[in-house]
């Protein structure tokens with residue numbers, strides 16, 4: 001399918017998904033053909049999506065980026081989730097040579113020193129493994145929500161990802177956190193215990209802190225940086241990131 005056709009298809013699917021419930025949205029995404037991949041961080045939104053995929057046995061590959069710097073609670077939740085739903089969550093690790101090269105250039109925890117060093121670490125531990133997770137995929141499902149941050153306020157249900165040449169589906173785009181919490185409580189969805197300790201958004205352990213009352217949901221991510229639009233690069237076009245040479249991504 002051409003780029004123009006995929007853009008048009010994304011717009012058409014976006015309009016269609018607005019009137020569907022979550023299971024219907026995921027069913028539609030699974031029916032689009034080709035390899036359909038859902039990438040989960042094991043955060044509460046992603047656990048809701050995993051729950052619906054698992055309940056309905058949708059033909060969707062579930063993958064996670066095992067960065068090597070995750071909280072032990074997150075790592076434990078991967079196995080717990082697999083057991084609960086009888087599914088395999090495919091783990092994508094960073095390459096040892098990339099991690100070693102990063103440590104040699106910046107230091108293992110060099111991400112605290114500059115935005116460039118931080119994006120380089122995310123590049124090695126997240127963006128490159130994501131590229132492997134999405135190899136051959138025609139549809140990529142995420143747990144992005146508009147309410148998570150100002151940066152995500154315009155998240156559509158379906159968009160054309162030109163960089164990866166696939167359809168990106170965000171079936172929870174219009175859900176708020178109260179609705180997420182209700183479903184989790186009603187259906188006993190397994191979630192990360194860190195959520196109840198002040199971590200609404202959970203990434204790598206050295207780069208995530210609990211938030212304070214009144215702070216935005218993602219205020220605890222890379223909290224030492226001043227940029228309000230902090231992201232790891234997974235959901236940001238490469239051109240929008242601070243200057244990095246391509247080997248760092």
Ligand code: SF4
Nearest residue numbers: 111121122125204207
């Ligand atoms: S979140 Fe932190 S530790 Fe994880 S990949 Fe990014 S910079 Fe590295």
